[in-house]
Amino acid sequence: MITVAEVQALIQQRITPLTARESVPLGQALGLVCASNIVSEIDIPPHANSAMDGFAVAAADLATQSTLAVSQRIPAGVAPAPLVRGTAARIFTGGEIPAGADAVVIQENCDYDEERVTVLQSVSPGANIRPQGQDIAQGAIVVTQGKRLNAIDLSLLASVGRAELDVFRPLRVAILSTGDELVDPGQPLKPGQIYNSNRVLLACLCRQMGYQVIETRCVADTLAHTTSALLDAAASADVILSSGGVSVGEEDHVRPAVEATGELELWKVQMKPGKPVAFGRVADTPFLGLPGNPVSAFVVFQLLATVLLRARQGQTSTSLVAMKVVADFSRPVTTREDYLRVQLVSTANGQTVARPFANMSSGVMSSLSWADGLVRQPIDQAINVGDTVDFLPIREAML
Incomplete structure (x- = not known):
C-alpha cells in the first residue's frame, strides 16, 4: 500500500x-477552465478618478489660498476639461480627474456652494485619487491558464472588456x-x-x-x-x-x-x-x-x-487545501491515514473546535450530511484533545 x-x-x-478547447461567451464560462492566459488590453481604471465626493484641486494652490472658484462639475461618466489653475472642480465618486488636478478634497472638509468652495483642511498630492491602472495595468495577466472560472474571475474579465474566451x-x-x-x-x-x-x-x-x-x-x-x-x-x-x-x-x-x-x-x-x-x-x-x-x-x-x-x-490547482483546527476529541494511534468526519463548533470560551461524528463506519452516509469536513489523522500518530490537526472542508462539495 x-x-x-x-x-x-x-x-x-x-x-x-x-x-481540446472551445470559445464561449463570457456568461457561459462559469465553472469552465481557462485555456490560455488572458491579458488586459486596457488599464483599470482607464483613467485616474475620484475615490470620494468632493473637489478636485491642484494641491499647491491651497498653499496660498483656501477659497477657490468652482470652475466645472464632473460626475462619473463625463470627460472633464483641464482644470483652470486657482480653481476647483466639483467632482463625484468615480469622476475622471481633470488634467491639472492632483488631489481631491472630500466635501466634508469644505464649505461650498455652486460657485465657490472654502477648503477647511489642506491635502497632499494624490489624496483621494484612484490612479489609472491601480487595479489592473494594461498588459497584465487577468486570469491564468488552468484556472477554473468563478464569478469573480468573470467579473474581472468583463471589467477589461472581454466578451468571450477560450476554455478547455x-x-x-x-x-x-x-x-x-x-x-x-x-x-x-x-x-x-x-x-x-x-x-x-x-x-x-x-x-x-x-x-x-x-x-x-x-x-x-x-x-x-x-x-x-x-x-x-x-x-x-x-x-x-x-x-x-x-x-x-x-x-x-x-x-x-x-x-x-x-x-x-x-x-x-x-x-x-x-x-x-x-x-x-x-x-x-x-x-x-x-x-x-x-x-x-x-x-x-x-x-x-x-x-x-x-x-x-488542465487545471493548475488539483487538491483540497487543509486548514488548521483544534481537536475536541482523542483517537489512538492508527496504522492508516484516517479521515474523520467532524463538525466545527464554538465552545463556551469562543474557541472553534472539531468534534467527530459518533459513528465512523464507512457505510453511514448521514455522517457526511452532518459534517463540515474531515480531520486527517496521520499514520502512527494519536490525536489528543487540544491538538492542532489538519481539517479538509467538504461542505462546499455537498452544496
Missing part, C-alpha cells in the same frame, strides 16, 4: 491534460456502479438489495465540478459484463469512475477487467476509509475505481478523484 500523498503525486505524473472542453466522465445488489431509487427492494446512492453521488459531484456525465450504468457482477462496460466507456469518455468491485472477493471483477483491457497501477491505498482503490487506464482512458461503501466513495473522490479530474481537465 502507498500513502494518499504518493497516490496524488502518481496521478499527477500519469495524467495527460486534454488540449469540459471533461466527459463515465460512471459505472458494480454490484448485483444495487437497485435504482424508485424500484421495489428485494431481499439482499440496496438502493444505488453512489451513482447519484458521483454524477452530482462531477457536474458540480463542471464536467459532463455521459454515462451512468450498473454493471452485473461478472468479469464479462465488467470488461464490456469498461471498454464501452473508454470509447467515449475522457475519464472513467467506478464504485464497488475493487476489493479481492470472488465477485470483485474490476481489477482483472482493468488489467485485461489496459493497465492497473495500484489497487490499495493506506487510508481509512477507502483502502481498496484501483487506478490505471482502460485502453487509453484514465480509470479510477472507488470503494463501494458510500462514505469511502466520497472520501476517495475528494482526495483522489478530484486530483485526477482536475489534472485531466
Whole structure:
C-alpha cells in the first residue's frame, strides 16, 4: 500500500491534460477552465478618478489660498476639461480627474456652494485619487491558464472588456456502479438489495465540478459484463469512475477487467476509509475505481478523484487545501491515514473546535450530511484533545 500523498503525486505524473478547447461567451464560462492566459488590453481604471465626493484641486494652490472658484462639475461618466489653475472642480465618486488636478478634497472638509468652495483642511498630492491602472495595468495577466472560472474571475474579465474566451472542453466522465445488489431509487427492494446512492453521488459531484456525465450504468457482477462496460466507456469518455468491485472477493471483477483491457497501477491505498482503490487506464482512458461503501466513495473522490479530474481537465490547482483546527476529541494511534468526519463548533470560551461524528463506519452516509469536513489523522500518530490537526472542508462539495 502507498500513502494518499504518493497516490496524488502518481496521478499527477500519469495524467495527460486534454488540449481540446472551445470559445464561449463570457456568461457561459462559469465553472469552465481557462485555456490560455488572458491579458488586459486596457488599464483599470482607464483613467485616474475620484475615490470620494468632493473637489478636485491642484494641491499647491491651497498653499496660498483656501477659497477657490468652482470652475466645472464632473460626475462619473463625463470627460472633464483641464482644470483652470486657482480653481476647483466639483467632482463625484468615480469622476475622471481633470488634467491639472492632483488631489481631491472630500466635501466634508469644505464649505461650498455652486460657485465657490472654502477648503477647511489642506491635502497632499494624490489624496483621494484612484490612479489609472491601480487595479489592473494594461498588459497584465487577468486570469491564468488552468484556472477554473468563478464569478469573480468573470467579473474581472468583463471589467477589461472581454466578451468571450477560450476554455478547455469540459471533461466527459463515465460512471459505472458494480454490484448485483444495487437497485435504482424508485424500484421495489428485494431481499439482499440496496438502493444505488453512489451513482447519484458521483454524477452530482462531477457536474458540480463542471464536467459532463455521459454515462451512468450498473454493471452485473461478472468479469464479462465488467470488461464490456469498461471498454464501452473508454470509447467515449475522457475519464472513467467506478464504485464497488475493487476489493479481492470472488465477485470483485474490476481489477482483472482493468488489467485485461489496459493497465492497473495500484489497487490499495493506506487510508481509512477507502483502502481498496484501483487506478490505471482502460485502453487509453484514465480509470479510477472507488470503494463501494458510500462514505469511502466520497472520501476517495475528494482526495483522489478530484486530483485526477482536475489534472485531466488542465487545471493548475488539483487538491483540497487543509486548514488548521483544534481537536475536541482523542483517537489512538492508527496504522492508516484516517479521515474523520467532524463538525466545527464554538465552545463556551469562543474557541472553534472539531468534534467527530459518533459513528465512523464507512457505510453511514448521514455522517457526511452532518459534517463540515474531515480531520486527517496521520499514520502512527494519536490525536489528543487540544491538538492542532489538519481539517479538509467538504461542505462546499455537498452544496
